[in-house]
Amino acid sequence: PSVPDCDVAIIGAGPAGAAAAARLSQLGQRVHVIERSHFPRFSIGESLLPQSMAYLDAAGLLETVQAAGYQPKNGAAFTHRARTTTIDFRDKTTPGWGTTYQVERADFDQRLIHAAESYGATLEFGTTVSAFDADPERPTLQLDDEHGGTRRLSARFVLDASGYGRVLARLESLERDPRAEPRMAIFSHVADGIDEAAFDREKILIGVHPEDSGIWFWLIPFAEGRASVGVVGDIAALTAQGDTPEARWRALLDQEPRFRHLLRNAKRLREVGEIRGYAASVTRLHGPGYALLGNAGEFLDPVFSSGITIALHSAHLAAPLVDRQLRGGEVDWEDEFETPLRSGVETFRAFVEAWYAGTLQTIVFHEAPPPHFKRWISAVLAGYAWDHENPFVTASRRRLAALAEVCGHRDEVRS
Numbered sequence: 103p104s105v106p107d108c109d110v111a112i113i114g115a116g117p118a119g120a121a122a123a124a125r126l127s128q129l130g131q132r133v134h135v136i137e138r139s140h141f142p143r144f145s146i147g148e149s150l151l152p153q154s155m156a157y158l159d160a161a162g163l164l165e166t167v168q169a170a171g172y173q174p175k176n177g178a179a180f181t182h183r184a185r186t187t188t189i190d191f192r193d194k195t196t197p198g199w200g201t202t203y204q205v206e207r208a209d210f211d212q213r214l215i216h217a218a219e220s221y222g223a224t225l226e227f228g229t230t231v232s233a234f235d236a237d238p239e240r241p242t243l244q245l246d247d248e249h250g251g252t253r254r255l256s257a258r259f260v261l262d263a264s265g266y267g268r269v270l271a272r273l274e275s276l277e278r279d280p281r282a283e284p285r286m287a288i289f290s291h292v293a294d295g296i297d298e299a300a301f302d303r304e305k306i307l308i309g310v311h312p313e314d315s316g317i318w319f320w321l322i323p324f325a326e327g328r329a330s331v332g333v334v335g336d337i338a339a340l341t342a343q344g345d346t347p348e349a350r351w352r353a354l355l356d357q358e359p360r361f362r363h364l365l366r367n368a369k370r371l372r373e374v375g376e377i378r379g380y381a382a383s384v385t386r387l388h389g390p391g392y393a394l395l396g397n398a399g400e401f402l403d404p405v406f407s408s409g410i411t412i413a414l415h416s417a418h419l420a421a422p423l424v425d426r427q428l429r430g431g432e433v434d435w436e437d438e439f440e441t442p443l444r445s446g447v448e449t450f451r452a453f454v455e456a457w458y459a460g461t462l463q464t465i466v467f468h469e470a471p472p473p474h475f476k477r478w479i480s481a482v483l484a485g486y487a488w489d490h491e492n493p494f495v496t497a498s499r500r501r502l503a504a505l506a507e508v509c510g511h512r513d514e515v516r517s
């Protein structure tokens with residue numbers, strides 16, 4: 103057969119696509135990345151977890167991230183009514199990174215993809231993947247440029263890292279019900295004006311609405327006095343708060359006393375955005391000649407900032423498998439990719455469900471949970487959801503329910 107246009111075609115230049123492109127280029131594959139937008143571009147998902155540092159390092163992307171001057175992060179603070187608690191990621195059971203960064207994605211994603219380019223990947227912006235011919239040896243994409251032009255691109259393997267674009271999930275009919283309540287997020291960036299000396303910029307602040315524990319807020323401090331501020335909750339509850347995204351965002355922020363106080367001098371820096379129904383799931387993460395990375399496969403919920411860590415983990419698993427397959431080796435995509443990736447995703451799912459059921463909120467807001475238990479939970483919240491030494495990874499649901507009971511959880515706690 104004729105020579106394919108590239109070895110690996112990657113759809114999407116977000117963190118999953120960039121990490122896969124960097125690693126595969128270093129392994130000697132000819133990688134071509136197709137991205138619909140033009141970078142730098144805004145994206146939501148700005149608080150990393152320490153576990154992601156190991157994947158950035160393995161992909162050769164850590165240096166560029168460390169050189170960027172981002173806001174360091176070492177944990178999470180939680181506030182509900184008058185109570186505030188913290189989790190320090192350095193105090194965890196799993197060995198490895200205990201700190202990371204809070205990043206503006208326009209800059210972060212641009213840095214990662216240009217590092218991938220420096221390793222040899224070729225990039226194409228302003229081009230949309232619109233069709234796919236599955237073929238185990240020669241998968242082919244249809245590419246639409248911004249001037250009405252269309253062409254075909256053949257590869258030896260395709261990685262779909264298209265995030266919310268969900269290109270192959272749609273074209274290959276892999277979508278399934280995500281089994282999550284339809285929630286929405288409303289968010290913006292601010293010059294935060296926080297003048298409280300004791301305010302800890304090295305932690306994401308999560309606030310729970312005083313009257314409705316299904317609604318929560320985030321405050322992610324960045325460098326240079328900027329911050330990301332958002333709120334998540336049931337679609338009907340949030341849309342009832344005002345006629346425009348900005349009116350809703352302002353009304354909700356005013357209802358949480360700690361956020362209202364901290365942000366009293368804040369100046370909005372960009373239009374208020376909204377995303378609805380972001381949870382997504384697929385029947386499988388691989389097929390003949392392709393695999394799905396990051397959000398192009400599964401996305402759960404933003405509450406524990408697991409999205410980029412899962413995206414980078416998927417690229418970390420897939421890249422060496424693609425390389426082996428293209429060198430003639432055998433790969434069992436189910437055993438070596440899908441099953442291990444999903445095991446950590448399921449850990450996060452158990453934590454997300456426990457958060458909305460109220461049990462994890464009871465644990466988090468308890469003034470003194472048993473210390474060793476707290477360190478196991480800290481490890482999962484730091485992103486170590488694949489550490490099978492941790493009982494909160496191997497038996498998440500049972501362990502969380504039992505610990506919540508020890509912490510005095512009653513079902514009526516959820517108001």
Ligand code: FAD
Pocket residue numbers: 113114115116117118119136137138139145146147148149150151229230231232263264265266267268269287377380395396397398401404406407408409410411413
């Ligand atoms: P993306 O970053 O979405 O990149 C996909 C790229 O593919 C995009 O650049 C897109 O333009 C391109 N693309 C799409 N369709 C096509 C096409 N047809 N052709 C070519 N290119 C295409 N995660 C965290 O880790 N921390 C957080 O604090 C966090 N907060 C979040 C808050 C909210 C409200 C939401 C909804 C998500 C949050 N996330 C967070 C999740 C995070 O946004 C994603 O998990 C992450 O961006 C996934 O990376 P990715 O590389 O898979 O996809």
